[in-house]
Amino acid sequence: EAQVTQNPRYLITVTGKKLTVTCSQNMNHEYMSWYRQDPGLGLRQIYYSMNVEVTDKGDVPEGYKVSRKEKRNFPLILESPSPNQTSLYFCASSLRQGTNVLTFGAGSRLTVL
Amino acid sequence: AQSVAQPEDQVNVAEGNPLTVKCTYSVSGNPYLFWYVQYPNRGLQFLLKYITGDNLVKGSYGFEAEFNKSQTSFHLKKPSALVSDSALYFCAVRDANTGFQKLVFGTGTRLLVSP
Numbered sequence: 078e079a080q081v082t083q084n085p086r087y088l089i090t091v092t093g094k095k096l097t098v099t100c101s102q103n104m105n106h107e108y109m110s111w112y113r114q115d116p117g118l119g120l121r122q123i124y125y126s127m128n129v130e131v132t133d134k135g136d137v138p139e140g141y142k143v144s145r146k147e148k149r150n151f152p153l154i155l156e157s158p159s160p161n162q163t164s165l166y167f168c169a170s171s172l173r174q175g176t177n178v179l180t181f182g183a184g185s186r187l188t189v190l
Numbered sequence: 191a192q193s194v195a196q197p198e199d200q201v202n203v204a205e206g207n208p209l210t211v212k213c214t215y216s217v218s219g220n221p222y223l224f225w226y227v228q229y230p231n232r233g234l235q236f237l238l239k240y241i242t243g244d245n246l247v248k249g250s251y252g253f254e255a256e257f258n259k260s261q262t263s264f265h266l267k268k269p270s271a272l273v274s275d276s277a278l279y280f281c282a283v284r285d286a287n288t289g290f291q292k293l294v295f296g297t298g299t300r301l302l303v304s305p
Contacts, residue, residue: 081233110293119280119297120234135292167233178224179293181233 079104083168083182090158091190098153098185100168108171109151110135110179111143113164120167126151127174158189192217194281196296203271204304211266211299213281222284223264224293225255229277237279240264251275271303 081102090096102109110125112135122135126145140162142154151170155162166185171177194215203209215221222241226234238249245257255266266279281296 112295117297120295122292122294125292169234178236178239179226179234181226181235183231183233 079180081168081170081180081182083166083185085185086183087186089188089190092159093157096155096158096187098155098166098168098187100151100153100182101149102151102168102170102180103149104170104172104180105148106170106172106180107148108174108177109145110169111141111151111153112167112169113137114167114184115164123153123166155187158187160189163187163189192221192283192292192294194283194294194296196279196281196299198299199297200300200302202302202304205273206270209268209271209275209301209303211279211281211301213264213266213296214262215264215281215283216262217283221264223255223257224282224284225249225253225264225266226280226282226295227277228280228298234280237266271301273303273305276301276303 084099107128111123112120114120121137123141124143126132129148132143168182169179171179224239225237227237228234237253238247240247240257248254253268257264278298278300280298282293284293
């Protein structure tokens with residue numbers, strides 16, 4: 078089944094403890110992106126990647142890192158999480174940028190205490 | 191900068207009645223517009239998109255959207271609502287003139303369809 082898989086789906090952590098949210102797609106998509114969803118703010122883009130080893134900042138990149146060493150994987154790294162990073166995170170991919178439709182993962186709910 | 195606005199936080203409609211979820215956009219070039227739906231505890235799912243061509247776009251689950259360039263709007267519609275349509279709906283836009291760098295989402299509109 079074509080899908081975007083995120084892990085973990087739920088995580089409670091403490092301030093400053095590094096964590097990684099993994100994202101993997103099995104559709105050979107070139108484009109991948111991370112969003113965070115917050116009440117009243119909708120979805121905001123954190124980082125995106127147009128292909129392997131090509132990444133760029135979205136609207137809210139502060140406090141996050143990403144890497145794209147393989148086409149299928151696009152992990153989101155929080156080096157030192159803070160409470161304002163408590164959010165619902167979505168990974169998405171599409172064949173290419175432009176007019177292509179995004180396929181979303183099921184989401185990762187992160188709570189930072 | 192490109193943006194979309196969804197002026198209603200929530201829309202309430204009775205089952206069987208027509209529904210409209212509003213979206214207006216602002217871009218510097220030609221807009222590529224999308225509607226996505228989010229059911230509880232799920233990721234967003236694609237409903238429909240407008241690239242060029244007919245102003246009325248048909249999508250999944252009986253939804254359609256009308257592109258209006260003069261009013262810079264892209265409202266989502268359905269002739270007869272179902273209880274199962276209750277979900278969170280997001281409008282989104284890509285700006286062709288910025289090289290498709292970003293897909294910008296609205297803040298979402300919660301649709302509640304009552305039996």
